[in-house]
Amino acid sequence: MRISELSRESGVPIATIKFYLREGLLPPGTRTARNQAVYDASHLRRLRLVRVLVEVGGLSLVAVRRVVEALADDSTPLPELLGAAHYALDAGPVTRGPQLEATTREVASWITARGWKVSEAAPAMTALAGALLALRQLGWSVGPEVFERYATHADDLAGDEIVYVANAPTREAALESTVVGTVVFERALVALRRLAQEHHSRARLHDY
Amino acid sequence: MRISELSRESGVPIATIKFYLREGLLPPGTRTARNQAVYDASHLRRLRLVRVLVEVGGLSLVAVRRVVEALADDSTPLPELLGAAHYALDAGPVTRGPQLEATTREVASWITARGWKVSEAAPAMTALAGALLALRQLGWSVGPEVFERYATHADDLAGDEIVYVANAPTREAALESTVVGTVVFERALVALRRLAQEHHSRARLHDY
Numbered sequence: 001m002r003i004s005e006l007s008r009e010s011g012v013p014i015a016t017i018k019f020y021l022r023e024g025l026l027p028p029g030t031r032t033a034r035n036q037a038v039y040d041a042s043h044l045r046r047l048r049l050v051r052v053l054v055e056v057g058g059l060s061l062v063a064v065r066r067v068v069e070a071l072a073d074d075s076t077p078l079p080e081l082l083g084a085a086h087y088a089l090d091a092g093p094v095t096r097g098p099q100l101e102a103t104t105r106e107v108a109s110w111i112t113a114r115g116w117k118v119s120e121a122a123p124a125m126t127a128l129a130g131a132l133l134a135l136r137q138l139g140w141s142v143g144p145e146v147f148e149r150y151a152t153h154a155d156d157l158a159g160d161e162i163v164y165v166a167n168a169p170t171r172e173a174a175l176e177s178t179v180v181g182t183v184v185f186e187r188a189l190v191a192l193r194r195l196a197q198e199h200h201s202r203a204r205l206h207d208y
Numbered sequence: 209m210r211i212s213e214l215s216r217e218s219g220v221p222i223a224t225i226k227f228y229l230r231e232g233l234l235p236p237g238t239r240t241a242r243n244q245a246v247y248d249a250s251h252l253r254r255l256r257l258v259r260v261l262v263e264v265g266g267l268s269l270v271a272v273r274r275v276v277e278a279l280a281d282d283s284t285p286l287p288e289l290l291g292a293a294h295y296a297l298d299a300g301p302v303t304r305g306p307q308l309e310a311t312t313r314e315v316a317s318w319i320t321a322r323g324w325k326v327s328e329a330a331p332a333m334t335a336l337a338g339a340l341l342a343l344r345q346l347g348w349s350v351g352p353e354v355f356e357r358y359a360t361h362a363d364d365l366a367g368d369e370i371v372y373v374a375n376a377p378t379r380e381a382a383l384e385s386t387v388v389g390t391v392v393f394e395r396a397l398v399a400l401r402r403l404a405q406e407h408h409s410r411a412r413l414h415d416y
Contacts, residue, residue, distance in 0.1 A: 011345070048346065056342055079413045086406065116407035124402035131396040134264055137219065138256060138388060149368070150397045151404070153361045158404035160357070162412050180346060182402065188339040189358045189401070190394055194332035196359070196366035197390065198294065199324040204370050205287045 003029070006039045010047045017047065023061060025050050025068055049176050053085070056183045063088035071175060078171060082178045087123060089182055104129040110144035114151060161185070211237070214247045218255045225255065231269060233258050233276055257384050261293070264391045271296035279383060286379060290386045295331060297390055312337040318352035322359060369393070 007014045020026040026046055029037030046068075053059045053067060070076045070084045107129045108120040118125070128147070135142055161181045168174035215222045228234040234254055237245030254276075261267045261275060278284045278292045315337045316328040326333070336355070343350055369389045376382035 052346060056346075079409055082409055082413070083406070086402065086409075089402075111403060116403060117410055118403050118406045122403060122406060124399040124406075128396055128399035128403070131392050131399065134392050134395075135388065138260060138384070147393075147396045147400060149365065150393065151400050153365060154397060154400035154404040155407075157357065157361060158401055158408050161405060162408040165409070166412055176346070180343070182405065184339050184342050185355075185358065186398055186401065187342075188336055188355045189362060190398065191332040191336040191339065192355060192359050192362035193366055193394065193397070194294065194297075194390065195319060195324060195326050195330060195336070196362040197369060198291070198326045198330060198332075199363075200366045200370040201287055201290055201294075201373070202325055204374055205290070 001039050003037070003039065006043060006047065009044055010051070012047055012051060020047070020050055023065065025061070025064055045172060049172060049179075052176055052179050052183075053088075057085075057089050057179050058183075059088050067175070071171060078174060081171065081175060082165070085175055085178050086182060089123075089179070099133055100126065100129055103133050107132060107144050116155075157189075209247050211245070211247065214251060214255065217252055218259070220255055220259060228255070228258055231273070233269070233272055253380060257380060257387075260384060260387050260391075261296075265293075265297050265387050266391075267296050275383070279380060286382060289379065289383060290373070293383055293386050294390060297331075297387070307341055308334065308337055311341050315340060315352050324363075365397075 001009070003014055003017060006012075007017055010017075017026065021028060026043060029039040029043065031037050050064060050068070053064045054061075059067070067081075067085050067088060070081050076084075104120065104126055108125055111118060111125070111128075128144075132142070132144060132146070135146065140146070165174050165177045165181065168177050209217070211222055211225060214220075215225055218225075225234065229236060234251060237247040237251065239245050258272060258276070261272045262269075267275070275289075275293050275296060278289050284292075312328065312334055316333055319326060319333070319336075336352075340350070340352060340354070343354065348354070373382050373385045373389065376385050
């Protein structure tokens with residue numbers, strides 16, 4: 001297909017596609033004339049992936065290039081490939097401070113004791129430490145155990161999500177599933193929790 | 209206590225406290241001399257609340273003032289007070305578009321059918337519709353039911369969270385619990401889900 005058709009199919013403007021081609025985020029098409037090239041289904045898939053990474057995942061172009069390079073290198077094992085995408089995703093703002101490092105170590109030991117094998121350097125570990133620190137600054141005398149129920153729910157959700165990723169037909173599809181699973185369903189979960197809070201609040205606090 | 213002690217106790221700089229006083233977010237202290245006033249425990253509590261609303265909740269000053277005014281008016285029923293805070297919280301970015309309204313209605317009927325009584329105008333409803341729209345733009349032919357498991361987990365978490373708020377000793381404490389519960393635990397939940405994904409991913413995809 002021509003670039004105009006690729007644009008129509010993907011909903012991505014031609015100028016953006018040309019930018020992705022120049023930046024190496026999208027492999028070049030097959031040249032058919034001096035100023036013309038044709039693209040195939042693999043370009044459409046890649047374009048969709050880049051769009052998910054940028055628009056849904058909020059990845060910077062540098063981060064997208066790193067992920068795309070890991071994807072192109074067949075020797076990158078799938079867990080590492082997914083890890084590259086996962087770690088590049090924005091984990092939200094964290095108020096840095098002298099206590100954050102100590103709190104991160106505290107949170108990491110709790111996570112390890114719960115039986116999860118994850119890196120202490122995971123951005124989500126810092127984000128979790130930031131949440132604990134916020135509670136303490138508000139005067140709550142609590143440890144990481146305050147998050148226990150949340151960890152149980154998260155564990156239950158993630159177990160099924162990974163099965164979905166593991167069943168993806170290609171590495172590219174697995175990568176897309178990871179980003180979509182992490183970002184889109186995360187937004188859905190957050191929104192649903194707020195709606196559930198509104199529902200329970202109306203039901204329980206009515207005669208307060 | 210003097211303003212310097214209020215600053216030390218709360219960790220909020222004197223200049224910021226003066227700004228909150230000028231903006232009416234903090235009630236004035238008791239004047240003891242032409243340029244001096246003293247503050248009590250109620251000021252410390254209010255300062256802590258404003259700080260949570262601004263720093264943790266990401267509320268604008270206008271939104272904080274609205275919440276503080278609702279709090280000062282004893283005739284505001286608690287569910288309305290909590291609702292004012294809840295709705296003022298940032299629900300994250302949503303890509304607006306012509307399809308968003310129709311998707312919001314679709315999502316709202318599903319929520320109603322699940323038995324939750326919430327307003328269709330809730331910011332979280334729009335956020336949920338945005339998530340569904342993102343999936344469809346990625347080629348997933350799915351309805352709101354794709355979020356069913358997430359709704360179940362959200363419902364279970366929120367039920368307990370509201371009991372906690374309902375047991376708060378004062379209206380101010382209930383309001384603080386709502387904001388902390390919504391924002392801080394939301395961050396913790398999101399972080400824990402990502403950590404759980406990393407753990408399950410390493411465990412399951414190892415021999416992929």
